[in-house]
Each structure stands twice: as C-alpha cells, then as structure tokens.
Amino acid sequence: MEHDQIIIRGARLHNLKNIDVSIPKNKLVVFTGLSGSGKSSLAFDILHKEGARQYMESLGLVTDGLSKVPVDFISGLSPSISVDQHPGSHNPRSTLGTATEIYTYLRVLFARLGHRPCPKCGGDVPPSDQIHAFQDDDGEPDENGGVFCPNCAASLPELGMANFSFNKPAGACPTCTGLGETADLLAERCFNQAMSLVNGGVTIWDPFNAERFIIALQRAGAYYGFEFDAQQPLGELGEVQRDLLYYGVNSEKFSAHFPGVKAPNSVMKGYFEGVVTNLWRRYREGLSESGLSVKLEQLFVTRTCPDCQGTRLHPASRRVTVNGRSIIQVSQMPLQQSAEWLEDLPHHLSSSEMLIADPILKDLNERIERLVTIGVGYLTLDRATPSLSAGEGQRLRLASLLGSRLSGVLYVLDEPTIGLHQRDTRRLVEILRRLRDLGNTVLVIEHDLEMINAADHIIEFGPGAGKEGGLIIAAGTPQQLHARSDTPTSAFLSGQAALPLHSPRCEKAGELVIHKARHNNLKDISVSIPLKRLVAVSGVSGSGKSSLIFDILDRAGRQRYFNARETPGAHEGINGWSYIDRLVTVDQSPIGRVPRSNAATYTDVFTPIREVFAASPAARQRGLKAAHFSFNVPGGRCERCEGAGLLTINMHFLPDVQVRCPICHGRRFKKEVLAVKYNGVDIAAVLDMSINEALEIFKKETAIAPRLKLLAEVGLGYLQLGQPATTLSGGEAQRVKLAKELARRGSGHTLYLLDEPTTGLHPADVSRLLTLLQRLVDAGNTVVVVEHHLELIRAADWIIDLGPEGGDAGGQLLACGTPQQVAGIQSSFTGQCLQKIMN
Secondary structure, three states: HHHHHHHHEOOOOOOOOOOOOOOOOOOEEEEEOOOOOOHHHHHHHHHHHHHHHHHHHHHHOOOOOOOOOOOOOEEEEOOOEEEEEOOOOOOOOOOHHHOHHHHHHHHHHHHHHHHEEEEOOOEEEEEHHHHHHHHHHOOOOOOOOOOOOOOOOOEEOOOOOOOHHOOOOOOOOOOOOOEEEEEEEEEOEEOOOOOOOHHHHHHOOOHHHHHHHHHHHHHHHHHHHHOOOOOOOOOHHHHHHHHHHHHHOOOOOHHHHOOOOOOOOOOOOOOOHHHHHHHHHHHHOOOOOOOOOOHHHHHHEEEEEOOOOOOOEEEHHHHOOOEEEEEHHHOOOEEEHHHHHHHHHHHHHHHHHHHHHHHHHHHHHHHHHHHOOOOOOOOOOHHHHOOOOOOHHHHHHHHHHHHHHHOOOOEEEEEEOOOHHHHHHHHHEEEEEEEEEEEEEEEEEEEOOOEEEOOOOEEEOOOOOOHOOOOEEEEOOOHHHHHHOOOOOHHHHHHOOOOOOOOOHHHHHHHOEEEEEOOOOOOOOEEEOOOOOEEEEEEEOOOHHHHHHHHHHHHHHHHHHHHOOOOOOOOOHHHHHHHHOOOEOOOOOOOHHHHHHHHHHHHHOOHHHHHHHOOOHHHHHHOOOOOHOOOOOOEEOOOOOOOEEEEEOOOOOOOEEEEEOOOOOOOOOOOHHHHEEEOOOHHHHHHHHHHHHHHHOOOOOOHHHHHHHHHHHHHHHHOOOEOOOHHHHHHHHHHHHHHHHHOOOOOOOOOEEEEEEOOOHHHHHHHHHHHHHHHHOOOOOOEEEEEEOOHHHOOOOOOEEEOOOOOOOOOOEEEEEEEHHHHOOOHHHHHHHHHHOOO
C-alpha cells in the first residue's frame, strides 16, 4: 500500500540520476553500495533534510533558507532524526557525563547526600538535611546557608550542585579553572632571537602577513613616540619594543611603560595585539591558524593540572563522599562498574536518605543502562567528549534516542557499526530493531555484511562511485540479494567475492617490543610487533588497542623522531627502534577545523593546480598570479563571501542556515579569475569536481596527477576536491591523510600506524585499500592497523588480540600469531569470529 512506503520519484541531487525508489516504512532498511555511489545523497540530503523541512513548515516556522530538495515527487515522509558520524563537541569542558546529563544527576546526589570532613576538627559532617534536623533542638539554621560541624560547631558553607560542577567557579579547580590541564606557550618555537623581523624573527608568521604585522608595529611605535627597528635582531630589542611585540598595546607589561596613555583603537593608528597575546587568545577560543605558518597545537604543551591531577574539581568538592566514594571516583569508573555501585547504594542509605535518593537513582540507572546496552560500558563519565571516536559519539546519540521512545519517526543512521567488534554488532542490530518495533522507520547506511544481512530490506546504489554511480542496482530482502552475485554487495553476500589474501611472508625482519605496558587498562603486558609485516591489532571496544598503539607506541615514536613533548603512556621501554627510520600515524581526527580546509588544500594538490591556471596565456594576459586562484586570501576571491561561496544566515532559535552568495553565485571567485580556463574548465569547476573527474582533466600534469591518483586509490575517487573538511567523516579524513603521506618518498623502513582505515568503505573498496597496504609492506615497510573489519584482520600477516572485554575487564594479551593460529584460540572473541568466516 502507498501509505506503507516512502515514495520518491525523479531524485537528481549530486550524482543521483533521476532515480525512483520506494522504501518500506516501519522496517529496518539498509542503504549500501560503493563509497560515493549516492547513499548519503538520498538518505541525508534528500530524505532527512526534506523530512526536517516539511516538519518545520507544518509548525509554521520560516524555512526561507531551506529549499525543497530536487525531486519530482516525494510522499510518506515522517519527521526525521539523523545520527551521523561527524565529530561532536570540541569543547574541552565537555565530558561523557555532562553530555549525557548523568553527571548532572550525580551532582544532585552528592549535593544532597554527601559527607565531608570538617576543615577544623576533621570529623565527619553529614548531609545538610541531617544537620538541619540536628539543629532543631538548639535553634534555626544559619540564615546565610543553613551548616555546622556536629563535632566542633565550626561553620561550613552549604553544599549545592554548583560545588560539583567543574564548569562553575564554586566547583572548579582554581588552578586550571576546571579544564584538568594547564598549557604553556613554547616561545622558542615562535621567535628566533638572532633574526630580525624582516628576516623571519617571528618564525610563525607566514610571509604574506609578516609585512603587514611589521607595519602595524612601526605605527604603534610612532603612536607612542619611539622607533621600532624591524632590521634589528629580536635579541637586541629594548624592553619596550619587546613588550610591544610579545604582549601588545593593551597588556599590563607594555602599558606600564606609558602610564595614562590611552591605547590606540585601530591598526591604522597603531593597535597591535601582541604575538603571545594573540596566540593565547586563539588557543583558548579554538580559533583557526589564519596568518600563521604552523598549527597552534605545535606551539603549546599541555600538562596535567598539578593541583587537581586532572580531576577538574575544587579541593573541598573532591573530599565529599557518598558511601565512601567521591564524585571523582565514581566518574572514573567504567560505566558498567558505575552501574554496579549505584545498584548497591540503597543498601547503605537510611530510609530518610532513600526518600531523596530514590528518584535520582531511578534516572541514573536508566541512563547508564542504555549506554551499557549500546556497547560503551567500558567508557568512563570523566572521558572528554572531544576524545570520543565518531562511532562512540554516534552510539551515545543512539542511547538518547532509545530513552525518548518516540514513534512515527524516520531515523537515519550513518554506519553505526563503526568502532564495534563483530561480537557487538548483533547487540546493535537488536537495538535498531527495538527502535523499529516502536513504530519507526530505521534507515541505515552500512557496509558491514552482518548488519546488511539483518535488514528487512536492502537498497544497493552503484554501479560505481561519483558520476559512475547514482543508480539503484538492487533492491529486496537479504535472501533475494544472496540469490544473485551481479552487484558488488551481492557478490560479497553470496560469497562469490572476498578480500585478496597475500601469500605468507616467512622472512624474519626484526621486531618492535613494547615492554610492560600498563597505561589505562593495560595489564602490564609485553607485546612483540614483527617488522615488514601487515599487523592487525584487534579486540572488543575499550580493550586497550588505542592505549597500546597510539598512547604508547605512537607517542614514544614521536618523541624519538620529532622531539614531541607529549609523554607516552606508562610502560618500561620499547626495543627495536633501530630498524625504523620514519613514523607515520594516520588517525581519524579532522584534517581541518574550518570549512576552508579541504582535500585539495590538505594534500597540497591545490597549489600545483593554481600554478597551472596561473601559467596559462589568459592568466598572464590579465596579470593573474597563483595567489589569485586561492579562495583563502584576497585578490581573486569574491570578497562578499570571502571565497566561501556561501553566506551564513542567523536563524536565532534554530540552527544557522547557509545560503548561496548572491554576488559570485556560489562560485567563490571574481569574474576575471573565472574567465581563465584549463582544458575548458575554470578553477571553481575544478573544486566542484570529484577526484576521479579531476584526475581525467589533469592526467598529463606530473605535479598533479600522481597525488590525485593516490586519493583515488585509497577509495576517495568520489570525493569533491573542494568539499569542506568539516563535513568529512572520520574515515574520509583518515584516508586523505594516508594519501598525503603516501605521496612522500619513503626509505622502505617506515612504521605506519592506522586507526580503523576501513571506516566508511564498502568491501570492494576495502579490497583496493588492502592492495595498497600490501604494496607498502612489500616495499619493506611495517603497517600496523587497529581494526575490527574481520576480512582485513584475516588478510593480515600477524594479529595481536587484546581483551577479553573493555575497560577494567580488558587490557590483557589474549592471542598473537597468524590468522590461522588466532582462529584456534577459543578465549579470543576475535578468534571465534575468524573461525566462523574461515569455515
């Protein structure tokens, strides 16, 4: 029946080729297909956005900035909720506890039932409600908040929720203001005392901006009546000049030289912020590195706060306990352990205390149970939100949806199996079925074969990626797709296709040995990593994989090769570095924090592209240089949108909306720049091309084609060159980094560390990635992948499996050996899963 389906006719967004599709409602539906085949375009850019637009319109809300999606007809839509992979909060003050509101309930619990030692006599001061009852015989509680020690009658302030919030002055550690860490600026990385300003004395200024900064300094000197000599080495500057350069006109240090003199309020008059002042402001506010030649993180070193030891809270708040535990101790427990502590708590509370605790505990137990159910029971409440992986963040969002118990909703999820061990995929499937059974349509973009097999209905996009995709090539039940093998997904489902297996590498080539690793939950383990091999590090989520490879091995390597200051996780030492001469780490952190960053700029392929345009006769005739073809600096870009192509409209109580620039019509550049063509296309058209399309255009350019080819080989041929870095998934960002590293010449003795490189890849794309990784190993390099993808683990030369569980129940070395050896170890969940696919 028509009302049981979402019906779309003539969908033609991005690479979708005027397709018609019917999606059954109140079912678990999987969209699959090669990366870039059109799944996200239909799921997020059409179904989700149109569902949100129609819902807002039905409420009478303004939707001027939200245009209708490019389809001929669409019906049967429900209000939609999306759960995507994009990074969550970057706020360093956000933790898992605050993001899920569990910490809020804990603050209530500790404020109402917390015991604390008297600062005068050291005796126990029970909760303030009990104190008030104790005082009834002697008089009224203090008017200024109501608390006295029952042992020595010393006056104490009453506890409130604010006392346990590290985001409020009453509860924050005064040293780190609740951040848990302190930062120091590495001034030696910013200034070369032997050089003058004109010769690069401020080493972090890029040449384009250095000249205008020098002019600003000289204007400031003229305003205050002294000369600022830009030719003088920094080490020979006078105190006044140095304070101006370092701290700026509004600083106390500089102002002390000119008491009573009002600071200039514009650059033209002599305003200069100061290099150090500017860097601190950018660092605190999380601003971009515009005008600098280095990343801000490279100029600062962070250390655990010496006073609170990273716990963030005020000393007095850290001493408050409930049933012998402080709020810090509870926040440091894995969620599974926190649930057990809360379950046991009623046995230790009086009947009057339970009147207060009962509703709090009910909410706490429900929220923690949902998190444990979705497979993140190994996480702790004090875990910083920015450190969560894309998959973990997505599952936290899924937990909140489970709590809402909404019905009649279209849920759109983007690869929810990311970061999950195969053992836990079944649990996730059951959660999605629970959402479906509430009367919702659950639409999942997925490549995991177990999730695809669990669907009620499968829709496959293809046949290729980019302009070669955008069609529906298969639709039906899993059984119907199993019966055919003429599409990429059906070939893998039916067993007709599989990842290529490399012949065993038998030659011994040394090893890296990590001795007595005990960082986080690692249980004093020693691990050997054979060199010149493809090594897979496996285990359930939270078992210690990242702690071992990235917190210990990677940090130790960066200290050795790059003089990095970040301290490796606890271990006794690492042997075998003499076999390695270079370290490359490719994780899933974003490649840029601002929309101006993209794959073209990050991999440096946009520079030779701009140079090719600037070398054309049309550009020379107009006097255009390579800089004119950049959207990041003034000159050739549209100044109305500053080269973004979009303008941001403030929607007040709703999320901001981006609309196309009315001057350049979204094309970023001025008309004279767009008039210059290469092979019939202008620079804006190049940014709109997929990597595969650009490779065809620039196939004869030796400075461009090899870099584009690498991007295509890592499975990103579908990606737009100019797609903002902020919209890339974690897996896409990682593959962009991998392509950049592969473009560099290697010696054949490089150690590559990769964090789930298969994220976002269809099995057919994983096959191509695996071929690339095997090429690196064949060249004499060592490739270590932290991975859950069973087929890639099976294709590895060596497996290191940690577990058995996550958090405190993990951190043990369960198995190491070839895939065949690990498959025979029944105590290993990875071994059990391997045995099934090998059979």
